[in-house]
Amino acid sequence: MSLPYTDTKPVGAADFYFAINATFRFLLEKFGQEALRRYWTDLGESYFAPVSADWRARGLHAVAEYWRDFFKAEPGAQVEVEEGSNEVVVRVNTCPAIAHLRHGARDIVPCFCQQCYFIGEAMSARAGFTARVEGGNGSCRQVFRRADPALPPQELSAIKEATC
Amino acid sequence: MLGCYDFCAHYEWTFEWLRREGGEPLVRRYWEEAIAGDSQRHAAELIIGKGFAGMKEYWAHTLSEEAAGYTFTEKPGVFRSDVHECPTKGFLLRNNLQAYGDYCDHCMGWVGPVMKKAGFVIHHEHNHCGQCWWEFRSNENPAPASAPGDLAGSSDVRQRSGWKGAETVLDSYRAATDPDDKRPN
Incomplete structure (x- = not known):
């Protein structure tokens, strides 16, 4: 188990996705897009620091292991994690958060899926990696590879807006 | 991505992030507006x-989903919950x-505004060790909190040996x- 914090039950309670979505909406409406992105980056750098430390110590194998364990504990997730010599590709076929928010008829914050880039990039940067996200709104492709200044930056337009 | 498996950990981290951004009033506003x-x-x-x-109906669903140890007691004019193992x-x-300073405050932070809107008041205690009790009554009912065991019998969390240590x-x-x-205190 590569997750830094563990519970006594095997998967989380899906209704907590309601609170995650509501937190994003609260920050967006009160403080704007830049504050929400800073919150995501701070989470990636601070809250997820133990994960970054593990990635830095154990390399791409730790990245793949983390995402397998992470999605195994998220109810309803359908995800494939492919570990290559230069990158880890996470194919999210069914995003558990978007699926549950839709099931609960919740208004999803349109930029909901950008969290995966901003948090993932902050986690990666501390470990010498970089993250890229394509797709969203229920399914996406996330790639983690060694940081390289020659790589083009993340295009936020490549991340779809979430809809109900 | 933020997950639901470790939700309470990044939720608690968020309280402190908000406190640093806007002080305790922002944390209270978050509980009332975003959560409640x-x-x-x-x-x-x-x-x-x-x-x-x-x-x-609400707590039976949510406490079961979170695998909590709890009991409910309903008597005329009062609904009581004893949480023996807060998940x-x-x-x-x-x-x-x-x-954050006191994670347990978040429950009153969102349950309080919901109950106020619904016309109830709350007698409540928590011991910061994963045990608490709640009594909900109409805001027109002046009854004091029950004595330990009077409402919930042996399920009353206050009768646990570890309820209040030194x-x-x-x-x-x-x-x-x-x-x-x-x-x-």
């Missing part, structure tokens, strides 16, 4: 619409996580709906 008014709107709808039956505080204690800081509320209505 948005995330938990299904709880508010049930409680405002059905009263005690709605409380039972979220337990997660934080087991993983030795504390970013080091325990017990937070108490009486006829409250606001997280800052905590009685002085």
